[in-house]
Every structure is written in structure tokens, then in C-alpha cells.
Amino acid sequence: MSLAHRDARREPLAELSRFRGEFYSCLTARSDALFELADAVLCGDGPVRSLVELSLVGEHRRGHGGLYAAVARGRVDADRMRRALASVSLPRALDGRLVLAVDVTCWLRPDAHTSPQRILCHTYGRGKDQHIPVPGWPYSIVCALEPGRSSWTAPLDALRLAPGDDAATVTARQLRELLERLIATGQWQSGDPDVLVIADAGYDAPRLAHLLRDLPLQVLARMRSDRVLRRPAPPRQPHTMGRPPRHGGEFVFGQPATWGTPDTATVADTRLYGTATARSWDRLHPKLTHRSSWAAADGALPVVEGTVIRLDVDHLPSGATPKPVWLWWSGTGATEADTDRLWQAYLRRFDIEHTFRLFKQTLGWTCPKIRTPEAADRWTWLILAVYTQLRLARPLAADRHRPWEKPTPSHRLTPARVRRDFRHIRPKTACPARAPKPTRPGPGRPPGRKNTRPTPRHDVHTPNKTGTTTSLKTKSTTPRPRRTS
Numbered sequence: 001m002s003l004a005h006r007d008a009r010r011e012p013l014a015e016l017s018r019f020r021g022e023f024y025s026c027l028t029a030r031s032d033a034l035f036e037l038a039d040a041v042l043c044g045d046g047p048v049r050s051l052v053e054l055s056l057v058g059e060h061r062r063g064h065g066g067l068y069a070a071v072a073r074g075r076v077d078a079d080r081m082r083r084a085l086a087s088v089s090l091p092r093a094l095d096g097r098l099v100l101a102v103d104v105t106c107w108l109r110p111d112a113h114t115s116p117q118r119i120l121c122h123t124y125g126r127g128k129d130q131h132i133p134v135p136g137w138p139y140s141i142v143c144a145l146e147p148g149r150s151s152w153t154a155p156l157d158a159l160r161l162a163p164g165d166d167a168a169t170v171t172a173r174q175l176r177e178l179l180e181r182l183i184a185t186g187q188w189q190s191g192d193p194d195v196l197v198i199a200d201a202g203y204d205a206p207r208l209a210h211l212l213r214d215l216p217l218q219v220l221a222r223m224r225s226d227r228v229l230r231r232p233a234p235p236r237q238p239h240t241m242g243r244p245p246r247h248g249g250e251f252v253f254g255q256p257a258t259w260g261t262p263d264t265a266t267v268a269d270t271r272l273y274g275t276a277t278a279r280s281w282d283r284l285h286p287k288l289t290h291r292s293s294w295a296a297a298d299g300a301l302p303v304v305e306g307t308v309i310r311l312d313v314d315h316l317p318s319g320a321t322p323k324p325v326w327l328w329w330s331g332t333g334a335t336e337a338d339t340d341r342l343w344q345a346y347l348r349r350f351d352i353e354h355t356f357r358l359f360k361q362t363l364g365w366t367c368p369k370i371r372t373p374e375a376a377d378r379w380t381w382l383i384l385a386v387y388t389q390l391r392l393a394r395p396l397a398a399d400r401h402r403p404w405e406k407p408t409p410s411h412r413l414t415p416a417r418v419r420r421d422f423r424h425i426r427p428k429t430a431c432p433a434r435a436p437k438p439t440r441p442g443p444g445r446p447p448g449r450k451n452t453r454p455t456p457r458h459d460v461h462t463p464n465k466t467g468t469t470t471s472l473k474t475k476s477t478t479p480r481p482r483r484t485s
Helices: 003-026 031-043 064-073 078-087 167-184 205-211 336-361 373-392 415-428
Strands: 027-029 099-108 119-123 132-145 153-160 195-199 217-223 228-230 250-252 264-270 274-284 306-313 325-329 460-463 469-472
Touching (some): 003 027, 003 031, 003 078, 003 373, 003 415, 027 031, 031 064, 031 373, 031 415, 064 373, 078 153, 078 167, 078 373, 099 119, 099 167, 099 336, 132 167, 132 373, 153 167, 153 336, 153 373, 195 205, 195 336, 205 306, 217 336, 264 336, 306 336, 325 336, 336 373, 373 415
Parallel strands (some): 099 195, 195 217
Antiparallel strands (some): 099 132, 119 132, 132 153, 228 250, 264 274, 274 306, 460 469
16 A cells, blocks of 8 residues: 555544544433434444344444433433534535535425424325325535536435425525535535525426525526426506506416527437437526515515526436426526536436435434434434444445445445444544443333323424414323223
């Protein structure tokens, strides 16, 4: 091994050790048990199925009772954890720009009638073209995206949506605080390109851009194909009476006759989609009304202009019929290079789906039957710390593939394959957790005593159209009196 190669491996190892030490400092109660629990998730042989199985991993030196107590009664300094995630090395686009993806993923808890603050979450894939609401805890997660095709992202923040929260307002506050941390840690400096935030059609992109208009940040989001936008207001003619119009003609996504001549048009050849044709129209905006998320706004509603991009491809890798993709960008005056850069950046948004699948299927994010939302937040921060350690250990991992698997180059290892080798990387890093103290088991419940404490049952909150929340009553647990003959 050459000296330069040894130094190149030493720097990722030092960064991984620093993050592990900072992660331990973020654990303010039952820190040793929580830290070893995270190491057990990292060094497990297979997917995490339950919490009690993690107590059998060699890196977890405590019993299963201490494991459950750490999750239930431990404490994590969330603010310091957010700063630690923002201070590590982050992936950037080819032009040096930070590209962030924001999305909501749900921790479904349909049978947890005693768990508070559950919300009806829309789920997909549980039936043919069916969206079934299931009670659970939705989390808004922000990740930094890599420039090329990859299953890696860099999670930066996680925030659980409480009953009655407005998704656009909460996401805007989350992004504002995240950008302040990125500026404080030196990830963004004056003169750097604006941060690009990519979202799916579930977000109100004009409202998100309006709430973040004072930050060096741009919003790119997909829009439904049935939207209707407006053009800029025409210039006022002299000697015209009455109030000047605020909106111009309609731009209907489903009516090509209303589109007119696009401002830019590009054609690119892709490997997976064939020929990709992108067209853009400048300075289009929605006609806002005092309804939905703008119901609480006072006075005249703003005019939020942006650029609309329509993307058409020849075919899809799955063989399905391709549909056009409509994108809305908060910037104006897009060039042909901007149009190609934006739709290619939007395709990278789907990398966050790989991260969610790894959280749930491999790292066991939603496997524990946790009762309180505070414990769910604690376990969520542990999973984010585990994934960050995997990402930092990516240059250090070796390919430990199964006999029936094909070898993979070290620079193309997936998070699951890096996790296989983390047990060999861990001894080289700092491990601040202290050894457990020997103790005797507790006496337990005295014989003849029963648990007579009543079990509280919480309602499921669901938002309605007016912005308030209603609750769905659960089945009462009061026993019925017996019928006497």
C-alpha cells in the first residue's frame, strides 16, 4: 500500500471517528446503552427484525432489559445531533451546488391504540390504484443528493409531523433552520450557487418558494398534470379605466392550444429513457385564493412566478407507457442549460426512496413496537446516525459478497454491503461507550399481584379541509355488564 493511499484512507477513518464521538456526546441519558444499540444495528448479520434480537449481537454488551429502557427513557440532544449531521462532508452536484430532497415517509402504527399523536397517513401499493389511510407517525426527512445514479444520500434532518401541522409551513421552517446550520458549519458560503430543494407533487411548491424567498434557495417540484397556471399580466394600455389585471391568460397543462411557443426546447439522448425532450415556459404562476393553505393570509395574495418544464421520454425501463412530467422551478429566465440541469436533478430525487427502503427493510426503523412518539423520535435519530456512519465508512469498506453474488468495485458498494464490513471497520474507530457494570436482576412483581393500571386509548387525528383537526373515536374498552338470568 502506497503512502498516499494510506493517507487517503486515514482521513475518512478520522472523520468517522469524530462523528462517532460527537454522536456519543449527543446522547445525554443512557448514552452507553444507546450507543451500543446503534453499533448492534450496524454490525448485525441480517436485517433488523426486532429490538430484542439486537441484544444478541456481540457489540451489544448489555441485556435486553437495558436495551428497552434506553429506547423508552434515554435522551438524545436533537439540536446537537442536527449540527453533527450538517458538519460532515456532504455530496454536491457537478457545479458545486448543494441539492436537497425533502419527502415525508410514514411509520405506520395501525394497531397502537394506546399511542398518542397518530395521524392518518396515505399509503400506496396496498391495492390496485388505492390510497388507503392508515394511522401512523409521518416524518419529514431532508437528504442531500449525489450527482449520479446512486443508492446513497446524506440524511440531514428528520421531523415528526404533529396533528394539525401544515406540511408546507413545517417544511419551510425545517429547511430554514437547516440552511442556517449549513451556513454556520461552512457548507454554504457567500458566492456559492443557491441551494436547490427538490420535492414531489405532494408539496405546494409556490407556497414553499414564497415562504423561503429571503434565503439563497431555489425550489424545484413536480406538479400534477391537471394544473392551470396564469401568464404575467399584460401591460396596461393608456386611457384604460378600472383596476389593472393581476393575471394574464391561462396555461392549462392538459390543453396544448394554451401553451404557445416555449421559451427553451432541448433534446437529449439517455440510456434508460431514450430521447428526452424538455420544453420550458417562463414566468408562470398559480392564481391563489383565500382557501386551503392561504386561508390565513391577510390582504392581497402574492404572485409567485416561476418556470414550468415539461419532460417527455420515449420509454421507461419498466416497459410502462411513459407520461409527461411537469416541473415548476422558482427561478425565472431559464436557459437551455438550466432546463437540462433541472430535469436531470429531479430524476435524482428518487434516490431518497432507496434510503427509506433501507431504513425500513434493513435497519429496522419501523420494526420496534414503540408506544410513545418521543421514543419513536429517539429511535429515528439512532437510525440516522447509523446511516451516516455507513456513508462515512464507504471509502473504508471491502466487498464481502456472498458466494452466489457478483463482486462489486469498492466505489460502487451499496449501503447494505458496506454494513457487512462495518464489524471489521469498527475496532479502528473510537468507541466511547463504557463496559456495563455487573448487577443482579430485580425482584420482579410480588406473587399474587396483578397490573390493575388502566390503559389509556388515544384518538387518531386527521386534518380536514378547513385546517382544523378532528379525531376518530376508537373502540371503548369498558367491559359490558354480564347478563343475569
